[in-house]
Amino acid sequence: MVNYRFIFLCILICAFGNSQQRKVKLDILDKNNISLNYLFYLPEDYKNDKEKKWPVILFLHGMGERGDDLELVKIHGIPKIVSSNNNFPFIAVSPQCPTEYVWRDKKMLIALESLLLKIIKNYRVDKSQIFVTGLSMGGRGTWAITAHRPDLFAAAAPICGGGDPATASRLTKLPFWVFQGALDKVHYPEESEIMIEALKNKGGEVRYTLYPELHHDSWTITYDNPELYKWFLSKNNKH
Template sequence: MKALLPLLLALTLGATSLKAQQTAEKFVLETKYLLALPEGYGKDTSQRWPLVIFLHGAGETGLDLNKVKMHGPPKLVEAGKNFPFILVSPQTASFGWQPDVLYQLLQSLKKQYRVDNDRIYLTGLSMGGFGTWALGMKHPEEFAAIAPICGGGDTANIWRLRYTPVWCFHGAKDEVVPLTSSQKMVNALKQYNSNVQFTIYPEAAHDSWTATYDDPAFYTWLLAQRKHRFQPVKVDAKTLAGYNGRYTNRKNDTLTITSNGTSLDVKAPGHTLQLKAASPTVFYWEASAPIDVEFTKTGFVLRAEEREVFRKIK
């Protein structure tokens, strides 16, 4: 009997493997959110609208969605404010925002509502400020601008926001989230991005959001931003030909660049990418996130990773 059991198990597994099929499925974490549609949303079904995602703070965490109405844009809507954009205010049931969950929510919103994909904005306060930085850095390709309020985060991937307009806010007397939390993020980002504003309220403590969300100038700035898109330009053949050659980085990865008359072809083992010109020295290839290279006298800088340098092999 002992010898028969392994044999039966093997036969059973073998028979199962012959018949087994796999299908693609997905697990979706339920996320509740408040929705406010702009006036006129239902009239012209061809019109696309800006989308603002608001992330609440730690005090509004839980399962009671009404708590999200305590601060920020949802509070203003509850008081009768009509915004000229779709406002979505999700609620997290546990402490901290999960960028992957928010990203899936955003993809669902874009399918369900008439969203202008070039005008998607992200903002949040306190814990939501941290969430705004985190989601913005993980998926900069989604947002036309972000506005974190009294938040902070890890600066390791701050470079990914190099093309995203950012307006950051903080109270100078904040004892819950120190002012330095925002200062660290802003200072790091300014190395890569000149389109960064930082407003410090000299007398404000942790509540630096009421003044921000009550200010019409904030919404004027937000809605004026558009998602970054490279605009192709024509570069003369001589300039393009000057980039021909072999390049290597400190890991000894080798790439070959050749001009095809209107753009550049980059060849790596098993791959060929086409680089289009955004300027005589900055080139890009089409991807979901902005990926670009900048040529220098000695080689080029790849910005798919944080300033990875390739030198030209003579």
Template sequence: MVYFPQGYNKDTTKQWPVVLFLHGSGERGTDVQKVKKNGLPKLIEEGKQYPFIVISPQAPPDEGWEEQMMYRFIKYLRKTYRIDGERIYLTGLSMGGFGTWSIAMKFPSLFAAVAPVCGGGDTADIWKLRHMPVWCFHGAKDDVVKPEQSYRMMNALKKYNPSAKLTIYPEANHNSWDSAYNNDSLYIWLLQQKKYHSERKPLKETELSEYAGAYVQEDHDTVHLIIQNSKLVVKEQPDIEVIPSTSGSFFVKINDEETEVQFHKDRKGRIDYFILFADKLMRFNKIK
């Protein structure tokens, strides 16, 4: 189910922000009209207008929101509609709230911001949302998905992302989505967010030199970082540059995908290891 904002068909060159809405378990099936039962599709059906595209897919009967399927779906949407790739937002309620968490953690580079409603999930990969604007909602009286689910997710996330927001509606049960999606502040906040990108910070060769050296991972893989043409690069693959970032960390860029690298200093201010934020956290200790 697709909603287009006013003006979409007038300017055929403009790219639009998009909100991807994931429904709950009760709306699964083959009748797409069921998706209009709650959340954004319901409000649109009632006449609410938004300044962005709204995509509301329907999950198959007895299935949840599968990450790889949604990845392919989003790639299809970007080829089909005039979507601003820097402003793709993900939200969902109940089962869709769980899906929002899991899909965002699986493919964080796809989204500019996420807003899970009365959901939860596995916190093992929550660190992947360290740069993601997150606004989470839950009802304090929810007896279907306990609010502890959102507390647990947010407590884990805030260790990496202190600016993540949680709103608890004191009197709401499982239908906290009514309050969340009727709150125009949510949409104002979403539209303020753009996809995170690392920005290069110029460093002198003398400053880069302290990061050079041999680093070994737990499984004994060794990486040598060297200075070459005033850049910090991987000796074994000199086309891979370890780029200093304005955020204070570093990053590498491979096939247009950014992977963060965080160096750690000991009490004497000397580099002793770095963490590579790849599909999993990988620590490389500096060989003294």
């Protein structure tokens, strides 16, 4: 595999109370010449226990949060959760997709893979507990990045976004918990259900929560649910 070189620029402490979420600009110096901004969170106890290795959550935002303003990424999902929870028990990585891309573009999948590998190299990461979740465009990105590198992840939780059913055979060893609003008119429930059916047909492990009265925003209730994080922590890809 190609080794990607990284330069970290502009590491700024965010105004998140006592939390340790930071803004980081990461230049990926490879043939694609893609630069990613991202939010990075270390648990409060990370600095206290020098031996412990930590689980990681990669969070992929939706279409409306693309660009170069990381304040947008804080609006929903994991960055919103950690802004008020110093005890969030994961390292959280929340990149921002450039406006001209979507997460499932090949260049972005390579960039996300490179970012995760850099985090694994530089921090005390439990490599058996790396998780990914995303909403809307990020839900689609969750399916795409797990198909791109299924070996990296222990579990995935796509929210209101479908994937490519042709990739289901690559995902059979990875547990999924899929969330969807039944009244969603942006990404219809059928998008998620096609992937669920494809996974089941290949013998994959998939759990499905359909919210009967919700429209597109099925992520707020999902990320506020402690059971999601308990489910993540119950999974690992140790062999």
